[in-house]
Amino acid sequence: MTILKGTINKAPTKITGAVSFQVIDQEYNPESANAQSGKAVAQAVAGKADKIYVDNAIGKCVSDINALTIKSAKLESELATLRAAQAQMSGDTRINLNGTGKITAVPKNASVLGVGGTIKGMTLTPLVAQSNVAVGGSVSFASVSGNKYYDSLHKTILTGTGSTMTITNDTTAVANINVIDLNAHGLQSKTATEIAQICPNYISGTQSVTPMRVKSIGKNIFNIDKPLKYYKANIDKNYPLKIENGIIYSAGKHGNTRGEGVYVEINGLPVTISFDAEWSSDTSDTKFCRTILFNELASDRVIIFDFKDDSSSRTIQEKNVITIPANNYKYVGISFWGIEPYKIRITNLQIEYGTGATEYELYKETTCYIEPKPLRRLPNGVCDTVDLATGKRTINVKEYTLQESDIQSIYTGMTSFDIAEIKKPNDFIGFGSMTQTLNFSIEGYKTTPVILNGNPIYLNCVTAYWNNSQFALALNKGVTLAQAREMLVGKKLYYQLATPITENNVVTGTLLSYPKGLIICEPAIADAGVYDDGITILRTDYPIQSLETLCKVNADGTQTPLDVSAATITDAGTKITHPALFNGDIVAFTYFTASSGIIGENVYNYVNANGLTLGADGKYYKVGFAIDASGNISLTKTEVV
Amino acid sequence: MEIDKAVIINALCNRIKAGQLTIEQVPDAYRQDIQDMLDDDSGGGGGE
Numbered sequence: 023m024t025i026l027k028g029t030i031n032k033a034p035t036k037i038t039g040a041v042s043f044q045v046i047d048q049e050y051n052p053e054s055a056n057a058q059s060g061k062a063v064a065q066a067v068a069g070k071a072d073k074i075y076v077d078n079a080i081g082k083c084v085s086d087i088n089a090l091t092i093k094s095a096k097l098e099s100e101l102a103t104l105r106a107a108q109a110q111m112s113g114d115t116r117i118n119l120n121g122t123g124k125i126t127a128v129p130k131n132a133s134v135l136g137v138g139g140t141i142k143g144m145t146l147t148p149l150v151a152q153s154n155v156a157v158g159g160s161v162s163f164a165s166v167s168g169n170k171y172y173d174s175l176h177k178t179i180l181t182g183t184g185s186t187m188t189i190t191n192d193t194t195a196v197a198n199i200n201v202i203d204l205n206a207h208g209l210q211s212k213t214a215t216e217i218a219q220i221c222p223n224y225i226s227g228t229q230s231v232t233p234m235r236v237k238s239i240g241k242n243i244f245n246i247d248k249p250l251k252y253y254k255a256n257i258d259k260n261y262p263l264k265i266e267n268g269i270i271y272s273a274g275k276h277g278n279t280r281g282e283g284v285y286v287e288i289n290g291l292p293v294t295i296s297f298d299a300e301w302s303s304d305t306s307d308t309k310f311c312r313t314i315l316f317n318e319l320a321s322d323r324v325i326i327f328d329f330k331d332d333s334s335s336r337t338i339q340e341k342n343v344i345t346i347p348a349n350n351y352k353y354v355g356i357s358f359w360g361i362e363p364y365k366i367r368i369t370n371l372q373i374e375y376g377t378g379a380t381e382y383e384l385y386k387e388t389t390c391y392i393e394p395k396p397l398r399r400l401p402n403g404v405c406d407t408v409d410l411a412t413g414k415r416t417i418n419v420k421e422y423t424l425q426e427s428d429i430q431s432i433y434t435g436m437t438s439f440d441i442a443e444i445k446k447p448n449d450f451i452g453f454g455s456m457t458q459t460l461n462f463s464i465e466g467y468k469t470t471p472v473i474l475n476g477n478p479i480y481l482n483c484v485t486a487y488w489n490n491s492q493f494a495l496a497l498n499k500g501v502t503l504a505q506a507r508e509m510l511v512g513k514k515l516y517y518q519l520a521t522p523i524t525e526n527n528v529v530t531g532t533l534l535s536y537p538k539g540l541i542i543c544e545p546a547i548a549d550a551g552v553y554d555d556g557i558t559i560l561r562t563d564y565p566i567q568s569l570e571t572l573c574k575v576n577a578d579g580t581q582t583p584l585d586v587s588a589a590t591i592t593d594a595g596t597k598i599t600h601p602a603l604f605n606g607d608i609v610a611f612t613y614f615t616a617s618s619g620i621i622g623e624n625v626y627n628y629v630n631a632n633g634l635t636l637g638a639d640g641k642y643y644k645v646g647f648a649i650d651a652s653g654n655i656s657l658t659k660t661e662v663v
Numbered sequence: 664m665e666i667d668k669a670v671i672i673n674a675l676c677n678r679i680k681a682g683q684l685t686i687e688q689v690p691d692a693y694r695q696d697i698q699d700m701l702d703d704d705s706g707g708g709g710g711e
Contacts (some may be wrong), residue, residue, distance in 0.1 A: 248664050391670055527704070530673040548666060550674035552688055560677055571664055578693025580666045608690055610671045 028257065039181075039433040046568040053325025115644075115662060125289060127375065128238070130538040133631035133642050135663060136411070137238055137533040141554060143397030143405035143419065144220060144231045144622035145516065147465065150189075150201035151226035161199050162164040166479050170210045172217045174200035174224065179214045196223035204470045208401040208460060216623075223619035228465050228514060230396035231622035234564075234615070237548040238384035241538040244373040246270070247385065249284045252319055252355050254274065254312075258282060261363060270368040273415040274359025283357025286373050288346070295344040295356060296379040297371040311358045313344060315351035324351065338621060343379045346465070350579060375540070386539070390531035391548045394564055396618070401460035401469050404518050410626070413529035418522045422447060422515045424464070429507045430492065436475045439496035442506040444484075445514075446491050451518040458487045462517035464510070467495060535628035543624070546570060547615040550610040556599040557609050565595030634662055683710075701705045 106150040119126060130304075151173070151302035152161045158482045165171065166183030175189060175197055179194065191197045204210045211216065246265060254258045261273030261281035286293075295313065315324045346354050354373070360366045370382040392408055398419035399405035424444070433441040445462075446453045452461055458471035463484075470483040473496045480496045490492035490605070497506060532546075535541075547564055551557050559566065569589050573581040589600045596613075603609060643659040650656070676697050678684035689697055 032678075387668065389670075526671075527700075531667045535709050548670045548674055550671050551678045552684055560674075560681060560683070569667060573666055575671060575690050575693075577690050577692065578691055580670065583664065606688075608675070608688070609665045610674065612666060 028662075034324045036527060058595065061182075074420045079194055082416060094538065097425040099364045102249050114529075115629055117428045117630050118625045119541075119626045119628060121295075121543075121626050122216050123621050124221065124543050124622070124626075125291075126541040126626060128535050128537065128539045128628060131631050132539070132628045133634060133636075133662070134534055134536060134640075135629040136641060137535045137626055137628055138411035139624060139626035140408075141233045141236070141397065141408040141410065141624045142391065143399040143407065144222055145400070145405075145419075145463075145622050146202055146207060146225065146230075146620055147228040147463075147580060148205070148225060149203045150198040151200045151224070153224065153226070154196045155199050156196055156613070157191055157192045157194060159472045160188050161201065161203050162186050162188045166205070168205075169206075170204040171202055172200070172202040172214065172221075173204070174198075174218075174221070174604045177214055177218045179204070179217070179343065189240050189269050194377045202226055203468065205455050207399075208403050218624055219621065221620050222619065227617040227621050228516075229618045230398045231620040232394050232396050232545070233392045233543060233624075235389055235391050235544045235612075235620070236395045236533055236546055236550075237387060237412070237542045237546075238533050239540050240383055240536040240537060241374045241380065242372045242383055242385050243286050243288075243375070244284065244542065245385040245387070246371065246373055250286065250353075251282050252285050252314075252316075253282050254280055254314065254357070255313045256630040257509065258357075264364065268369065268579075270371060272311075272358040272360075272366040272368065273363040274357055275361070275363045278359060279363075280310075281363065283312075283314070283355045284371075285314075285316075285355030287352060288349075288354050288373075288375075289352055290349050291375055292348045292377050293346045293373055293375055294377055294379045295346065295354075295371070295373050296382070297342055298340045298369045299342055299358070300367045301589060311342075311344075311356055313346065314354065314357075315346070315349055315353070324349075337634050341379065345377050347377075356617065371434040374538070374599040380538070386536055388532055388534045390533045391546075392528050393525075393528040394547060394561060395528075396461070399520055400516060400517055401463060402420065402460060402518075407550065410529060410533060415525040415528045417525070418519055418524050419516055420447075420449070420519050422517070424510050424513050424515055426511050427506050427516075430512050432506060433494070434499075436473075436496075437473050438478065439473070440483060440501050441473070441486070441488070442495040442497055442503075442510065443492040443502070444495060444510070446486070446493055447515075447517060449520055450488075452488050453487045453520065456487050456490060457486070462486055462493065462515065464493070464495070466515075473577060537631070541626055544614070546612055546614050548610070548612045550575065550608065553603045553607040553609050554605050556597045557611075558593070558597045559613075562596050566591050566613045567616055568599070568614045569598065569611060569614045570614060572598070573610045574603060629662055635659075638651070669698050672700065676704075680704070 029426050058548055150161050150163050165182030165184060165187045167182050170180035171182055171323045172191050173181045175191065180187060189199055189201065204212060223479050244267060248421060249265065258279050261279045263273055263282040272281050310340060358366050358368055372382050374380060390410065397406040397408065398421065400419055406417050406419055411550040428445045429442055430445055432441055433444045450462065452459065460471065463469045467482050467484045470480060470485050471481045472487045473483055473494055474483050482496065484493055484495040486493055546563060549560050551560065569586045569591065572584045572586050572589055574584060575581055584600055584602050589598050591598060598611065622657055630641065631642065642662045644662055646658045648656050648658045672693050675684060675689050675693065679686060679701065686694060686698060
């Protein structure tokens with residue numbers, strides 16, 4: 023037996039016979055010459071050595087690095103929170119706001135000025151995606167010891183045992199179950215709540231976030247100009263509410279119908295509803311309102327309680343307040359009824375997040391639209407971005423479909439695996455070098471820093487740390503080149519570009535922050551065109567799910583809003599017709615389309631109003647003193663934008 | 664509810680670039696803005 027033992031400084035060029043090899047370099051650095059040489063030796067002796075101790079040494083170091091990476095990410099997150107708090111107290115002008123998921127709360131100290139920030143890419147490939155799992159049914163997956171896995175059914179994070187793990191549908195209904203290997207995505211430091219916000223829906227296959235519209239609204243989330251309406255019983259729909267001059271007239275009639283109500287999306291968060299009310303024709307104990315929680319308009323409803331006013335007064339009762347606690351429902355609705363329909367007048371209806379009613383303000387909204395395109399993210403955290411302030415999209419991640427010629431050869435020199443050698447693209451940042459960075463991924467396979475012989479956890483793992491021009495994919499011994507090609511051709515390769523691509527003008531519209539408001543990501547698209555027996559949407563890859571707004575644009579630039587309920591959507595959601603439109607009309611519209619299922623995480627920034635003075639002109643100023651050469655003191659003002 | 668003018672202008676501009684609309688067809692009030700945007704795009708924008 024040949025034994026090599028000692029610190030390696032240079033890889034031998036050729037080794038013959040059985041060898042044993044041990045690295046004593048205790049301070050492992052994956053980029054060090056020793057480590058590079060050690061790896062080269064490992065490859066050189068693969069198939070020859072009785073034992074390759076370098077594997078264990080590197081394996082432990084990789085494990086340590088992963089643990090340190092998690093710790094580092096948590097510390098950075100805590101540091102960011104502390105910095106934000108410090109910035110708010112110190113009156114720094116622009117403050118970052120982490121936006122994970124669909125809705126991000128804006129602090130009450132925000133000024134009404136432009137929102138900047140970065141919309142970030144996110145790509146997820148579930149390890150398990152099983153739809154319609156029966157009650158009592160289960161899904162299983164092979165786990166890696168210590169890895170973190172997100173269980174979408176229970177919205178929890180599981181720690182890998184190193185053995186097969188099982189998730190059972192212990193609910194009372196069929197369920198869709200995703201399992202996401204968080205380590206494989208570089209997301210192992212995320213909490214279950216964060217992952218649930220990033221990926222709130224069931225997904226299958228590789229999906230990336232496609233940001234479309236970012237909306238900023240004020241603290242009152244009830245939009246009286248565009249109310250969402252519901253009715254509880256069929257008879258109620260015959261009693262629609264009316265809204266005139268900011269007053270809601272309910273048709274609800276005691277003992278007959280509760281009439282139509284209004285609802286807003288709350289996504290399980292606690293809200294406070296406040297309103298002023300006048301039941302002008304009623305006597306006592308006949309003044310009611312009812313709140314309802316639901317996920318679907320037609321079912322799944324939970325009536326929280328009725329609000330009843332026992333006073334005999336017919337005058338306006340100001341600031342009635344109902345607090346809705348945190349819950350598991352997407353929407354909350356409210357309806358009103360008394361003795362006579364349309365005699366009930368509701369004003370100043372405000373629905374706000376939190377458990378306290380504040381001063382009424384009208385619904386406020388600004389939006390910006392992002393030209394829809396998937397924004398991707400690699401396991402090392404590098405992602406595509408959109409800068410809200412500059413309107414530029416930076417593409418760092420390229421998608422490529424593997425061709426037969428890209429799977430170049432099979433390396434059979436390892437004892438545990440055979441290696442499919444896959445061509446690195448020329449514009450890959452790792453082309454021409456060997457690093458252990460997770461700067462690429464191949465659909466269906468797990469990216470790892472290295473592939474270590476003798477450890478079965480690396481089966482079906484892919485690494486860039488192989489040679490300068492090829493990725494390595496560990497497959498079962500005996501796999502042929504033809505079989506590897508059959509497995510890989512058509513799969514998507516995502517990789518970090520050596521030179522990012524910039525696209526200009528992908529954002530339109532102005533986004534303003536509002537104190538105690540919200541920033542909301544929505545799968546909504548704006549479009550406009552000329553009517554010609556209908557209008558076909560421009561982006562047919564994103565068909566209409568529901569039409570939100572439809573306007574005729576007049577020659578003078580004014581808009582004539584049209585009733586969207588009169589529009590007909592045809593041609594698989596790609597064409598709109600409306601009886602009030604004629605050929606040649608210019609039409610503008612907004613619509614909701616399907617989401618990729620992933621929301622992602624963004625960073626917004628807003629102007630902190632602390633220390634600023636709001637002028638009568640609606641602009642914010644920093645006010646200070648100036649002292650000239652003669653010692654005269656004067657006031658100065660600088661507009662903050 | 665009305666749609667932001669800048670959003671409509673951008674949408675019409677996209678239609679023109681897609682060859683589905685001509686500058687003559689857009690509302691008079693938006694024509695100059697759209698022409699400016701088209702000029703910007705043809706003036707070397709779109710990449711760095």
